[in-house]
Amino acid sequence: YTNYLTNCTISGNIGSSATYGGGIGMTSSGNSTSNVILTNVKIADNTAANAHGIQQYAYDYSYNNLTLLNCIISNTNSNNAFLYKATNATRTITRISTILRDNTITLGSGSGDANNTDPLINSLDNNGGFTKTYSLQTSSPAKDNGTATGAPTIDQRGLPRNTIDIGAFEDGYKVWTGKSSTDWADGSNWIGGVPTSSDNIYILPNYENQPTIGSSTSAVCKDIVIYPNASLTINSGGSLSPSGSFLIKSDETGTGILIDNNSSSSLSGTIQLYMTGGSGGYVHYVSSPITNATGSNIIGAYNSYKFDDNASPKWIRIFNGDNLDPGIGYYVAYDANTTKSFTGTFNTGTISPSITNGVDKYSLIGNPYPSPVSISAFISGNTTTTTGALYFWDDDHSNGSGYATDDYSVRNNTGVTLSKQGNFPNSIAIGQGFIIKSNNNGNTVTFTNAMRVDTVCHFFTPENNIMQKFWFDMTNDKGAFNQILIAFSAFGTDDFDIGFDADKLSGNPNLSFYSISQDKTQYFVIQNLSNFELNKSVPLGFYAGEKGSFVIKLSNFENLLHGTSIVLEDKITSSLTDLTKEKIYSFNSEKGEFNDRFILHFNIGINDNKEQDAEFFPNFYLYGSSLYVFLNMVPIGDYYLKISDLAGREIFSYKLSNQNSKINLNLHEGLYIASLWINGKKISKKIIIH
Numbered sequence: 001y002t003n004y005l006t007n008c009t010i011s012g013n014i015g016s017s018a019t020y021g022g023g024i025g026m027t028s029s030g031n032s033t034s035n036v037i038l039t040n041v042k043i044a045d046n047t048a049a050n051a052h053g054i055q056q057y058a059y060d061y062s063y064n065n066l067t068l069l070n071c072i073i074s075n076t077n078s079n080n081a082f083l084y085k086a087t088n089a090t091r092t093i094t095r096i097s098t099i100l101r102d103n104t105i106t107l108g109s110g111s112g113d114a115n116n117t118d119p120l121i122n123s124l125d126n127n128g129g130f131t132k133t134y135s136l137q138t139s140s141p142a143k144d145n146g147t148a149t150g151a152p153t154i155d156q157r158g159l160p161r162n163t164i165d166i167g168a169f170e171d172g173y174k175v176w177t178g179k180s181s182t183d184w185a186d187g188s189n190w191i192g193g194v195p196t197s198s199d200n201i202y203i204l205p206n207y208e209n210q211p212t213i214g215s216s217t218s219a220v221c222k223d224i225v226i227y228p229n230a231s232l233t234i235n236s237g238g239s240l241s242p243s244g245s246f247l248i249k250s251d252e253t254g255t256g257i258l259i260d261n262n263s264s265s266s267l268s269g270t271i272q273l274y275m276t277g278g279s280g281g282y283v284h285y286v287s288s289p290i291t292n293a294t295g296s297n298i299i300g301a302y303n304s305y306k307f308d309d310n311a312s313p314k315w316i317r318i319f320n321g322d323n324l325d326p327g328i329g330y331y332v333a334y335d336a337n338t339t340k341s342f343t344g345t346f347n348t349g350t351i352s353p354s355i356t357n358g359v360d361k362y363s364l365i366g367n368p369y370p371s372p373v374s375i376s377a378f379i380s381g382n383t384t385t386t387t388g389a390l391y392f393w394d395d396d397h398s399n400g401s402g403y404a405t406d407d408y409s410v411r412n413n414t415g416v417t418l419s420k421q422g423n424f425p426n427s428i429a430i431g432q433g434f435i436i437k438s439n440n441n442g443n444t445v446t447f448t449n450a451m452r453v454d455t456v457c458h459f460f461t462p463e464n465n466i467m468q469k470f471w472f473d474m475t476n477d478k479g480a481f482n483q484i485l486i487a488f489s490a491f492g493t494d495d496f497d498i499g500f501d502a503d504k505l506s507g508n509p510n511l512s513f514y515s516i517s518q519d520k521t522q523y524f525v526i527q528n529l530s531n532f533e534l535n536k537s538v539p540l541g542f543y544a545g546e547k548g549s550f551v552i553k554l555s556n557f558e559n560l561l562h563g564t565s566i567v568l569e570d571k572i573t574s575s576l577t578d579l580t581k582e583k584i585y586s587f588n589s590e591k592g593e594f595n596d597r598f599i600l601h602f603n604i605g606i607n608d609n610k611e612q613d614a615e616f617f618p619n620f621y622l623y624g625s626s627l628y629v630f631l632n633m634v635p636i637g638d639y640y641l642k643i644s645d646l647a648g649r650e651i652f653s654y655k656l657s658n659q660n661s662k663i664n665l666n667l668h669e670g671l672y673i674a675s676l677w678i679n680g681k682k683i684s685k686k687i688i689i690h
């Protein structure tokens with residue numbers, strides 16, 4: 001077997017026995033072969049009984065081969081290496097451009113090697129990247145003395161290798177570390193001091209302090225690279241003047257971030273956008289972060305489109321030479337993972353793309369900036385012209401074949417519903433397109449620099465107001481998934497609330513799940529209702545693309561009040577299921593749309609005697625022409641319901657056989673008294689039959 005280590009730092013380890021090296025131990029025996037190839041590896045500050053750096057043991061009839069290319073072995077104590085070979089063993093050492101602090105490896109010395117040499121390295125520290133490294137002192141013999149053949153193209157931190165230094169660290173760059181603050185002008189935040197106009201600089205992620213150019217700072221550099229998930233902010237009045245290139249990198253983990261807060265500089269460069277692809281085409285909604293993009297920036301192997309809800313057809317094909325308008329979203333599809341590059345002037349300032357105005361009109365727009373945009377800030381800034389909900393397409397990678405499960409994930413100020421299980425960010429990603437619905441009150445939406453964020457922002461939850469949230473999932477036996485969110489708060493009403501309610505936009509042809517307004521005119525994917533004292537009933541609807549078995553479950557909740565029950569009524573099977581206890585309800589359905597089958601009943605039980613009956617939470621109320629009785633957390637016993645007129649004359653008495661019951665009342669219009677008797681205790685309510 002062969003073990004490879006490249007661009008690694010091995011430090012602070014202890015060999016546990018005489019046969020183990022402090023940094024690396026190699027052992028071979030019994031006709032076995034051990035091959036270890038180390039390339040640009042730094043081994044330092046390890047301890048062991050015999051060899052603080054590398055120990056190589058070759059027992060009888062074994063083969064033990066060690067290759068060192070551009071490595072540093074530099075423990076401050078002696079015995080950096082210990083080599084043992086039995087009589088009938090074979091051991092080889094190949095060294096090329098390797099620095100050893102002592103002379104314990106004398107065999108196999110190759111070109112560029114140095115023994116008894118201090119590599120002049122600094123202490124192990126955070127020098128950029130996700131792991132610590134040893135940087136090189138000014139006169140280090142490791143500088144520019146590595147061998148290029150076989151060397152990696154980047155160092156341990158991910159920075160490019162130019163003249164090839166020995167070890168895991170490539171010198172010669174100004175690298176942001178943020179050790180002291182976020183201040184660009186503070187030299188202690190940089191490896192090598194504050195950049196000059198001749199310095200190439202790199203901004204790496206994984207630092208709490210990301211650089212900010214202050215309002216009185218005129219920053220300069222030569223080339224600048226912002227790595228994925230790192231960020232640079234330029235405050236109003238500040239400026240950055242690169243004399244060379246400007247690159248914002250992107251990969252599967254994310255994209256670099258630039259926030260230009262009305263700065264005095266106009267910045268140009270290249271920003272990358274990494275997007276997934278696969279056979280048949282993975283669909284994305286994208287937007288341009290530069291002012292002068294064309295269709296050639298985004299078009300792949302498949303046709304690309306823009307959307308116009310007033311046109312026929314609504315999806316209009318775009319071509320390579322067509323301009324991409326800032327703030328507008330476009331449909332693309334890719335047959336393989338791809339990184340698209342946009343070169344030009346980065347968008348900044350106020351951008352107001354046009355939208356389709358009218359009742360039930362939708363528009364495809366997108367984040368225009370080289371930075372994320374806060375969802376809550378965008379909603380708050382566009383309540384006049386939009387309904388305050390953002391619809392994000394979530395491709396299921398079925399590529400239009402087989403059984404589709406793709407759909408829209410939806411976000412507003414109430415929360416988020418997912419098209420399938422997973423997580424959802426609090427901001428609109430760079431290059432992310434999304435759909436909004438018109439509020440029939442204007443032809444544009446507005447993006448501003450104030451909406452831009454350099455990290456994932458916390459979602460808006462107003463202080464001093466508790467919002468109860470309940471997520472419900474519907475799935476079928478073929479894997480289709482839909483989710484709705486029902487919430488109760490001081491911001492909700494039974495009408496449509498901009499920023500807090502979201503209409504259902506069905507994207508999956510096989511399954512659609514939604515709640516319904518009391519007047520049956522609106523379908524919601526997110527519905528925020530007013531707080532209720534005792535009970536609230538919410539009708540549910542769904543569409544099934546084909547017959548089969550289905551499941552409804554309470555998948556998550558926030559701020560569930562003690563004594564609350566959530567009962568799902570199935571009017572077809574005449575069943576009542578408490579989802580706070582059972583969690584899942586299974587049923588069968590034919591193909592079609594069903595808007596009069598399910599009702600969710602939210603109940604907070606009555607507790608008149610908090611001292612003696614702390615767990616006594618019954619509730620009953622009239623919904624439609626039926627009386628619902630929910631005995632949440634009530635002890636098992638005798639339950640009776642009696643209906644009387646206002647004169648006290650009993651009309652009928654009903655013995656309850658279940659803790660959750662529905663009683664269809666055949667009564668004339670009028671006012672009645674309903675009394676619930678539980679183990680000798682009575683609770684009474686007035687009910688009105690219309």
